Amino acid sequence: MASSISLPDDTPPPSVILRPTKGWMALNLRELWEYRELVFFLTWRDIKVRYKQTVLGALWAILNPLINMVVLEFVFGRLAHLGTDGVPGPLFRFAALLPWGLFSKALTASGRSMLTNRSLITKVYFPRLAVPLASVFGGLVDFTIAFFVLLAMILAYGVPIPLQILLVPVGVLMTLIAVLGVGLWLSALNVLYRDVGYIIPVLTQILLFLSPVGYSISSVSPKWQWVFALNPMTGVIEAFRWMVLGVKPKTALPLETIVAISFGVALVLFITGLFFFRRMERRFADVV
Amino acid sequence: MSELAIRAVNLGKEYKIGARAGNYDTLRDLIVEAVKRPFRSLRGELPGGSTSIWALKNISFDVRRGQVLGIIGHNGAGKSTLLKILSRVTEPTEGYAALWGRVGSLLEVGTGFHPELTGRENIYLNGAILGMRRAEIERKFDEIVAFAEIEQFLDTPVKRYSSGMYVRLAFAVAAHLEPEILVVDEVLAVGDAAFQRKCLGRMSDVAQEGRTVLFVSHNMSAIQRLTEECIVLEHGKIAFRGPTEEAVTYYLSSQVAHSGEKRWRDEEIPPQAHPFRPIALRLKDPRGNIAETVRSTEPLTVEMEYRLEAPIKGLRVGIYLLTMRGEYVFTSFDTDEREMYERWEVRPAGHYISRATIPADLLNEGRYLISVNASSYRVKRYFQHDNVLAFDVDITGAPGSQWPERRPGPIRPRLAWEIEALDEK
Numbered sequence: 001m002a003s004s005i006s007l008p009d010d011t012p013p014p015s016v017i018l019r020p021t022k023g024w025m026a027l028n029l030r031e032l033w034e035y036r037e038l039v040f041f042l043t044w045r046d047i048k049v050r051y052k053q054t055v056l057g058a059l060w061a062i063l064n065p066l067i068n069m070v071v072l073e074f075v076f077g078r079l080a081h082l083g084t085d086g087v088p089g090p091l092f093r094f095a096a097l098l099p100w101g102l103f104s105k106a107l108t109a110s111g112r113s114m115l116t117n118r119s120l121i122t123k124v125y126f127p128r129l130a131v132p133l134a135s136v137f138g139g140l141v142d143f144t145i146a147f148f149v150l151l152a153m154i155l156a157y158g159v160p161i162p163l164q165i166l167l168v169p170v171g172v173l174m175t176l177i178a179v180l181g182v183g184l185w186l187s188a189l190n191v192l193y194r195d196v197g198y199i200i201p202v203l204t205q206i207l208l209f210l211s212p213v214g215y216s217i218s219s220v221s222p223k224w225q226w227v228f229a230l231n232p233m234t235g236v237i238e239a240f241r242w243m244v245l246g247v248k249p250k251t252a253l254p255l256e257t258i259v260a261i262s263f264g265v266a267l268v269l270f271i272t273g274l275f276f277f278r279r280m281e282r283r284f285a286d287v288v
Numbered sequence: 289m290s291e292l293a294i295r296a297v298n299l300g301k302e303y304k305i306g307a308r309a310g311n312y313d314t315l316r317d318l319i320v321e322a323v324k325r326p327f328r329s330l331r332g333e334l335p336g337g338s339t340s341i342w343a344l345k346n347i348s349f350d351v352r353r354g355q356v357l358g359i360i361g362h363n364g365a366g367k368s369t370l371l372k373i374l375s376r377v378t379e380p381t382e383g384y385a386a387l388w389g390r391v392g393s394l395l396e397v398g399t400g401f402h403p404e405l406t407g408r409e410n411i412y413l414n415g416a417i418l419g420m421r422r423a424e425i426e427r428k429f430d431e432i433v434a435f436a437e438i439e440q441f442l443d444t445p446v447k448r449y450s451s452g453m454y455v456r457l458a459f460a461v462a463a464h465l466e467p468e469i470l471v472v473d474e475v476l477a478v479g480d481a482a483f484q485r486k487c488l489g490r491m492s493d494v495a496q497e498g499r500t501v502l503f504v505s506h507n508m509s510a511i512q513r514l515t516e517e518c519i520v521l522e523h524g525k526i527a528f529r530g531p532t533e534e535a536v537t538y539y540l541s542s543q544v545a546h547s548g549e550k551r552w553r554d555e556e557i558p559p560q561a562h563p564f565r566p567i568a569l570r571l572k573d574p575r576g577n578i579a580e581t582v583r584s585t586e587p588l589t590v591e592m593e594y595r596l597e598a599p600i601k602g603l604r605v606g607i608y609l610l611t612m613r614g615e616y617v618f619t620s621f622d623t624d625e626r627e628m629y630e631r632w633e634v635r636p637a638g639h640y641i642s643r644a645t646i647p648a649d650l651l652n653e654g655r656y657l658i659s660v661n662a663s664s665y666r667v668k669r670y671f672q673h674d675n676v677l678a679f680d681v682d683i684t685g686a687p688g689s690q691w692p693e694r695r696p697g698p699i700r701p702r703l704a705w706e707i708e709a710l711d712e713k
Contacts (some may be wrong), residue, residue: 010577011292014295014389015388017384017386017389018373018379018380018384019383037416037421041413048404048405048409049405119399120399120400124399126419284377
């Protein structure tokens with residue numbers, strides 16, 4: 001900045017200097033870490049409030065993927081007769097609905113998050129990243145509940161539980177990164193352009209059919225599989241299904257490559273999303 | 289030389305308004321603007337040049353550690369913007385501010401409260417939002433609950449709280465923050481008198497502990513009690529800095545019209561007032577002349593002239609009467625009477641005067657201020673202008689004026705005294 005700081009000689013360095021900033025900013029993850037309790041409390045608030053006025057409460061965490069499963073089973077299984085890599089259809093689809101549910105709920109929540117927390121943003125200082133982070137973490141509770149249902153289903157269908165189920169936390173982390181990659185971009189954009197609020201439900205709807213939730217990547221024509229790999233959710237879903245069910249669809253490219261491409265896209269979105277969010281952040285309080 | 293807590297140098301904040309270069313509400317605007325832009329520069333118009341306002345400009349000041357500095361100014365003078373910059377909510381457009389120590393802001397009471405959560409849950413949530421550690425909240429939990437006086441309602445959702453309880457709880461959480469620099473905005477406008485005293489007490493404790501307080505308020509008596517020095521902001525600039533007593537006098541007499549009539553110019557009317565357009569506020573004596581000095585023994589007529597560009601449901605236009613110390617004497621609205629309220633349930637578009645008569649033998653001698661407000665209860669505040677007019681009350685002929693003494697209190701009613709002689713023969 002043009003104005004240099006003039007301070008009396010005998011004063012210690014100030015703890016903060018507030019001045020105009022321009023361009024790209026450092027992520028300042030250390031400060032975010034100092035505010036981790038705020039992220040926790042915002043997450044906790046979202047979860048509490050979400051179920052406080054519902055009759056069925058946390059049961060929705062189970063009903064939601066179950067209903068989706070029935071619909072997908074009907075459309076892709078009964079009508080389209082798409083294969084499920086040798087796994088019972090309901091189980092195959094329910095497993096994919098776990099990371100998908102986390103993704104779709106978090107996408108909706110994080111897209112709106114900056115607006116629903118407007119009164120905080122315009123009045124109190126905290127690292128703004130806490131808001132979309134908390135809205136994404138809120139979905140983890142539903143995920144955990146649904147995960148136990150999935151375990152019960154695996155046992156009921158008598159499918160052997162593979163050893164790589166221990167990797168599920170990695171799968172969750174991959175999902176979170178994919179969600180945040182899209183969510184950070186959308187939440188920052190939504191502050192500036194309210195259209196984003198209308199795009200999100202449409203986008204979620206389209207992505208549900210473009211991601212291998214109701215079907216397997218092996219049902220996609222081999223020459224198009226690489227295009228599907230560009231979808232950040234493709235890798236996450238196929239990887240998760242491999243972790244919990246041990247299925248490995250037959251694909252033109254090795255599944256590992258598809259997962260790597262897809263997750264690479266998610267990672268790029270995530271990192272650019274973080275920086276984009278930080279860049280836009282300074283305008284939030286004035287615009288939101 | 290005591291240590292510095294805050295040094296602000298040439299702080300300025302520019303807001304883009306109107307065409308809002310860069311801040312498009314919808315993608316459509318963005319696209320339309322992108323198409324227009326090349327043509328506009330051809331015509332030699334400045335891109336967005338005429339559509340920005342400086343909410344603050346050239347603000348420089350130092351605050352010593354342990355000082356309680358008051359910030360006063362009319363609506364739109366830039367007080368809130370200054371506090372927002374110092375509490376890091378928004379960035380300055382130019383200049384800088386150096387802060388020594390953690391800043392805690394007590395901006396609007398209840399920020400971050402969630403109505404569905406219980407009192408207990410909100411204490412944790414609000415504490416975290418204000419930057420308290422969980423351990424710190426746990427340590428102070430009982431103290432906060434006791435201060436707020438809500439022990440029995442700890443596990444009730446705050447949506448069932450009375451507004452008084454809500455405010456007490458919110459203030460209690462914020463008041464137990466322990467930042468080195470505390471920024472306080474208008475918190476005392478709410479709550480009952482006893483609680484206001486408690487809050488003021490708590491704030492002077494904070495100052496005595498050696499922490500720095502920036503206090504913004506419209507309440508001149510609170511300003512006078514808490515601060516020794518004040519900054520007066522006018523149109524985004526520092527108009528005055530000095531001892532509180534002088535600053536308050538400066539503030540109260542600076543922008544207030546003394547002529548007995550205030551006419552609003554177009555640029556003074558904020559866009560959000562629409563469809564309410566204030567035209568004039570007048571004070572008239574019983575002979576119908578515009579007056580700036582009135583006799584306490586005569587009724588005084590207050591006229592608010594305005595235009596409605598569209599019908600408004602539930603509109604009430606009214607006045608606040610204040611003393612020069614900023615204390616309210618009364619508040620009154622044109623549809624206070626039930627029959628008026630029903631008659632004017634929807635006020636059609638048109639040109640109006642709302643007229644009220646302040647009866648004779650009500651006010652004491654001295655100078656009073658009138659603020660105006662036009663709002664629909666719990667729907668919208670269309671227009672509010674504080675301290676629009678000042679007028680003097682002359683007590684010649686008032687009850688008790690045979691004794692040339694100053695009588696305390698803002699009112700001087702003519703009471704129906706009688707003296708009953710109980711002679712014991």
